[in-house]
Amino acid sequence: MSRLTPISFCETDLDTLATATGRVAVTVTPDGKLDVAARRVNRLTRGAVQRVVSDEGFAKVRNGQVITLAWPAGLEAEALDILVIERRADALTLRKAGVALAKAKGTKPLLVATGSMQRVGALAQGISLRDYRFDTHKTGEDAGAEVGGVVIQHNKPEQAAEDAGPLLAVAEGVVATRDLVNEPANVLTTTEFADRLEEMRALGLVVEVLEEDELEALGMRTLLSVGQGSVSPSKVVVMQWNGGVEGDAPLALVGKGVVFDTGGISLKPAGGMEDMTMDMGGAGVVAGAMKALALRKARANVVGLVGLVENMPSGNATRPGDVIRSMKGDTVEVINTDAEGRLVLADVLWYAQERFAPAGMVDLATLTGAIIIGLGHENAGVFSNDDDFCKDFLKAAEAEGEGAWRMPLGKAYDDQIKSRIADIKNTGGRPAGSITAAQFLARFVKQDTPWIHLDIAGVASVKAETAYAPKGATGWGVMALDRLVRDRFETF
């Protein structure tokens, strides 16, 4: 597992600017005003900061960007980062500024002088989100170097730390998701995944692991049919955070946790198959969100449920053409064993509603390649049976800078998954592949359950760096879900 960069807050102390090692960051406004710390550094460097802001190119520098001066004379530090930021910048801009500082930082220690900056927690969160590396499997020279910590100087350090507390908790949730999603499938087996979730009991979560015999007794045959070709046992893990009013119906978060998706008997082509280690991305986000809620002690009842399976071909794997009975009782004709995520979710969604009668239900899944064709890596696909609930989610995602775009549902799409011999089939052909997948899930959602399905196949893990994350797992969705809980489910 990767380490979180330690971030601490302390009183502004201008004298340390000269002597700090590693990197030093000070702020100037886009119209070229230096704050007290920037003025001190300007004097120490004999006017270097002023020369930067007086340069005509400075006009093109945008709010939230960083200009770096290497080996600045007059400072012990090996680099000076000049953060260009408005005095009253909004939280998203401050977070992006934190990202810019973290990108420059590398593995060095960093001292940031923030004076009386407002919303300094958002800056800290940005640093925490971007100063991430997954290097646990490197050896030799590439092996995890010591990562320098971050000290944020502020005129009111207690207040700054208090502001940052919940935001850093959420960042820790995001990082937990990334660690799970980046982990290869020989390490993160279903058993290892469940073990890591059980560790979250230390945070006050109630964690249960349902084993195959219990799943069998519950009738979760569609879920079990996906895992039956693997030597790794299928599991469902239930995580409860009871921070709200006792007895209040919880929000349910449901995640697809296919630790590896070969496609099964409908085997995927070899090229790119290694990417299917991220097919547990939905479960990863549920885990990270639960961690964030527990760390910041959210005043809400939230239950996370993940279906952990491995989709492998073998002599006892499910065949195309097999008919399977779901926990709900509906029968499914398996046309393609590679459309396995919906089979896993069908049973977990039903179980979540039968057991918890949730006030709302959000599922997350790396469900379809088609959503990548439709929306690329910028937006997750959002499907919902409830306009209000959906609007709240879209608002939360936008506020957190996580791309999300609503897609339609409708009877004509549902007709595409009618089966000749069973109640439904698990694929609806090439047209509208993401929608027919969502339509399949909708069959397992009760009429009065407000429900959102998030198809995160395009956003869970990305080959280029994104707004908040280096290449690889992004943790997309943890921040939006956390905000959704804050805005809609935290009541007192």
Ligand code: BES
């Ligand atoms: N896990 C895949 C979807 C996926 C594709 C996730 C690319 C991330 C990146 C899913 O189980 C799958 O294989 N879906 C099929 C469905 C088809 C057989 C109806 C797909 O999208 O091709």
Ligand code: MN
């Ligand atoms: Mn598949």
Ligand code: ZN
């Ligand atoms: Zn899959």
